[in-house]
Amino acid sequence: xxxxVESSSRSLPNPTPCLSYWQRTTxxxxxxxxxxxxxxxxxxxxxxxxxxxAGGLTAFELIEGGxxxxxxxxxxxxxxxxxxxxxxxxxxxxxxxxxxxAYAKVHGDEQALKIIxxxxxxxxxxxxxxxxxxxxxxxxxxxxxxVCMTPEFAAYEAESLEAFKRAGGDTTHIKFYxxxxxxxxxxxxxxxxxxxxxxxxxxPAKLAQFLLQSVILKGAKLFTFCPAMKVxxxxxxAGLWDVHTTRGSITAEKxxxxxxxxxxxxxxxLDPYMRPNRAxxxxxxxxxxxxxxxxxxxxxxxxxxxxxxxxxxxxxGDGTLVLGVSRSNPTLSPETIASRLSTDDSRYNDExxxxxxRSFGEMFPDYxxxxxxxxxxxxxxxxxxxxxxxxxxxxxxxxxxxxxxYICAGFNGHGMARIFTxxxxxxxxxxxxxxxxxxxxxxxxxxxxxxxxxxxxxxxSIW
Numbered sequence: 001x002x003x004x005v006e007s008s009s010r011s012l013p014n015p016t017p018c019l020s021y022w023q024r025t026t027x028x029x030x031x032x033x034x035x036x037x038x039x040x041x042x043x044x045x046x047x048x049x050x051x052x053x054a055g056g057l058t059a060f061e062l063i064e065g066g067x068x069x070x071x072x073x074x075x076x077x078x079x080x081x082x083x084x085x086x087x088x089x090x091x092x093x094x095x096x097x098x099x100x101x102a103y104a105k106v107h108g109d110e111q112a113l114k115i116i117x118x119x120x121x122x123x124x125x126x127x128x129x130x131x132x133x134x135x136x137x138x139x140x141x142x143x144x145x146x147v148c149m150t151p152e153f154a155a156y157e158a159e160s161l162e163a164f165k166r167a168g169g170d171t172t173h174i175k176f177y178x179x180x181x182x183x184x185x186x187x188x189x190x191x192x193x194x195x196x197x198x199x200x201x202x203x204p205a206k207l208a209q210f211l212l213q214s215v216i217l218k219g220a221k222l223f224t225f226c227p228a229m230k231v232x233x234x235x236x237x238a239g240l241w242d243v244h245t246t247r248g249s250i251t252a253e254k255x256x257x258x259x260x261x262x263x264x265x266x267x268x269x270l271d272p273y274m275r276p277n278r279a280x281x282x283x284x285x286x287x288x289x290x291x292x293x294x295x296x297x298x299x300x301x302x303x304x305x306x307x308x309x310x311x312x313x314x315x316x317g318d319g320t321l322v323l324g325v326s327r328s329n330p331t332l333s334p335e336t337i338a339s340r341l342s343t344d345d346s347r348y349n350d351e352x353x354x355x356x357x358r359s360f361g362e363m364f365p366d367y368x369x370x371x372x373x374x375x376x377x378x379x380x381x382x383x384x385x386x387x388x389x390x391x392x393x394x395x396x397x398x399x400x401x402x403x404x405x406y407i408c409a410g411f412n413g414h415g416m417a418r419i420f421t422x423x424x425x426x427x428x429x430x431x432x433x434x435x436x437x438x439x440x441x442x443x444x445x446x447x448x449x450x451x452x453x454x455x456x457x458x459x460x461s462i463w
């Protein structure tokens with residue numbers, strides 16, 4: 001367990017990260033160490049910093065929109081897609097209503113509705129993209145449960161749903177269960193209530209790697225193990241930018257920051273408004289009660305409170321269970337809770353593993369880890385760094401104070417429910433289209449007005 005704690009998001013990705021379950025199962029990806037030792041070109045029209053799903057999809061969308069692939073360079077500090085995209089818990093899970101009240105307090109009812117609707121749209125976008133391009137990323141379109149484990153949270157969910165309805169939110173796709181019906185539907189004996197709606201799961205590293213391979217085959221260049229250190233006005237020509245890396249500099253007309261939790265490293269003025277948050281997940285090989293025809297068919301968020309919850313998927317292919325743990329958990333020690341404010345993804349925390357396994361056994365009593373045979377039970381644990389913004393929505397768009405630079409970052413742990421609209425949106429902005437053309441919620445737009453509002457520090461915190 002690492003004791004390193006950072007309160008600033010101004011840091012490069014850790015050079016010695018652990019591997020996630022997803023990364024351990026994709027070590028044969030042929031572009032994993034792409035151009036690791038190749039010389040960096042001196043110039044490119046577009047430089048995208050970050051090779052996760054946001055960076056890969058932005059490159060993909062630029063090419064789809066007419067940009068020359070040969071004019072695109074993607075820089076990655078570590079191996080290909082080594083950040084949060086390949087470290088998440090496998091969900092493609094839109095928020096159906098729960099976050100509405102919290103978003104409304106910060107952004108108003110209209111924007112809160114748009115935030116929720118945008119996440120629902122993303123699920124369809126991912127499903128459509130995977131089908132259209134035959135992406136072998138184990139995508140599973142299914143349903144998900146929000147399971148209320150305490151009376152307090154059951155009341156909170158009910159109030160959130162009513163507020164969402166009053167504001168005009170569509171709830172026709174949401175099913176509600178309580179009491180014994182909730183227990184039967186979810187297989188959780190302690191479930192007081194449960195809400196079910198469409199969602200999905202995927203192998204996120206395979207999705208990220210598909211995007212990278214696609215743009216590389218079209219002519220884009222990926223340089224791994226090439227961390228960007230800073231961006232300065234070009235010494236060659238006014239209006240261009242020099243991206244300084246550990247392997248030299250590259251001059252670009254347009255620089256697109258897809259670095260999520262690390263965005264403030266290259267954009268230090270964002271430091272007050274972005275925070276890294278270290279999350280952890282565990283993979284488990286199922287015991288017989290969760291194997292074969294008894295495998296779980298839906299995904300889960302099992303909630304004791306707004307900030308104390310566990311996420312769960314079961315992969316269709318190999319049956320692996322992936323159990324995620326919330327960022328704020330009152331059952332953990334203060335030291336462990338404090339350690340989440342870090343960009344150190346080199347280790348996992350033993351206390352979190354113990355809590356996750358204990359809690360999983362309590363929520364699903366059929367899972368008896370003490371009776372597990374050799375090869376069943378805990379397989380692996382890993383960490384990933386979430387990029388949090390102080391108003392809980394992403395930074396997307398042109399950076400007005402730095403003409404020619406753009407951002408698509410700060411997904412607040414909802415990357416898989418946001419990137420498939422945000423990355424195409426930033427690609428449109430890079431091409432010179434208006435914000436209204438993106439269809440994104442206005443509160444996602446990165447602009448001076450938003451930063452000024454955030455600088456006042458009078459917004460209620462969601463996270």
